[in-house]
Amino acid sequence: MKLANVNDRAVLVLGDQIADVAEVSEGRFGPDPMALFDDWAAFTEFAATVTTGSAPLVEADLDNPVPRPRQVFAIGLNYRSHAEESGMALPEIPATFTKFPASLTGPFADVELAGATVDWEVELVAVVGARADRVAEADGWAHIAGLAVGQDLSERTVQFAAGSQFSLGKSYRGFGPIGPWLVSLDELADPDDLALGCSIDGTTVQDARTSDLIFSVPQLVAELSKVLPLLPGDVIFTGTPAGVGVTSKPPRFLQAGEVLETWIEGIGTIRNHFVAPAG
Numbered sequence: 209m210k211l212a213n214v215n216d217r218a219v220l221v222l223g224d225q226i227a228d229v230a231e232v233s234e235g236r237f238g239p240d241p242m243a244l245f246d247d248w249a250a251f252t253e254f255a256a257t258v259t260t261g262s263a264p265l266v267e268a269d270l271d272n273p274v275p276r277p278r279q280v281f282a283i284g285l286n287y288r289s290h291a292e293e294s295g296m297a298l299p300e301i302p303a304t305f306t307k308f309p310a311s312l313t314g315p316f317a318d319v320e321l322a323g324a325t326v327d328w329e330v331e332l333v334a335v336v337g338a339r340a341d342r343v344a345e346a347d348g349w350a351h352i353a354g355l356a357v358g359q360d361l362s363e364r365t366v367q368f369a370a371g372s373q374f375s376l377g378k379s380y381r382g383f384g385p386i387g388p389w390l391v392s393l394d395e396l397a398d399p400d401d402l403a404l405g406c407s408i409d410g411t412t413v414q415d416a417r418t419s420d421l422i423f424s425v426p427q428l429v430a431e432l433s434k435v436l437p438l439l440p441g442d443v444i445f446t447g448t449p450a451g452v453g454v455t456s457k458p459p460r461f462l463q464a465g466e467v468l469e470t471w472i473e474g475i476g477t478i479r480n481h482f483v484a485p486a487g
């Protein structure tokens with residue numbers, strides 16, 4: 209099942225068509241994309257019965273499929289390759305920060321460059337589908353509704369200012385594109401081993417597999433839920449592999465006019481165009 213957001217209404221994606229969830233369910237499920245996560249098992253059962261859409265899928269209309277999570281977790285240094293390029297030791301617990309929810313944006317949104325050192329980070333995004341409190345790793349996937357493509361855009365100067373300001377430097381307006389839709393786990397042959405990458409104006413800069421994650425998705429559910437409950441609709445940015453701009457030699461950062469395309473095998477591709485800051 210592919211669940212998308214058009215005009216802040218949940219829609220199912222069926223090939224090149226969409227079906228409005230509230231309409232096709234005759235009100236059993238409402239239009240709010242976030243409300244579905246509170247009743248995820250019943251919703252997925254219903255969604256499996258919908259086989260035809262009623263309107264064309266228009267890429268430019270797609271917004272963030274998880275627009276208002278209560279909590280956003282983001283994990284640093286979670287690929288061996290990225291820890292190595294950063295010259296950092298492998299972490300013993302997930303290196304965790306937040307991207308404040310108002311920084312999230314749609315899969316094809318224009319993003320304003322917040323500074324001269326804005327960097328890219330392709331990331332697998334996992335969305336919580338059932339409250340997870342002290343969950344064992346073996347039960348981790350059962351608490352995930354699905355997966356999406358994300359970018360953990362990062363203003364590196366602010367990220368490393370004042371000691372360390374990960375949450376602030378990664379929360380400028382539009383710094384968290386998610387999409388193009390949420391894909392349920394049954395659509396993926398192996399959700400623990402997906403190719404992912406991104407390109408700038410067609411030149412690939414990151415190219416890896418999620419099997420290189422230090423803390424896998426179910427391990428993250430276990431580790432985070434030891435500390436606090438994960439709530440339906442919460443978002444987990446799972447970390448980025450090697451190939452970011454700040455560790456390139458010489459370092460390079462995103463420029464106005466550039467297009468960042470980001471993909472994950474079995475999920476899809478998002479595309480963000482960078483624009484100069486407004487006055």
Ligand code: ZN
Pocket residue numbers: 282283284329331360445447448
């Ligand atoms: Zn990241």
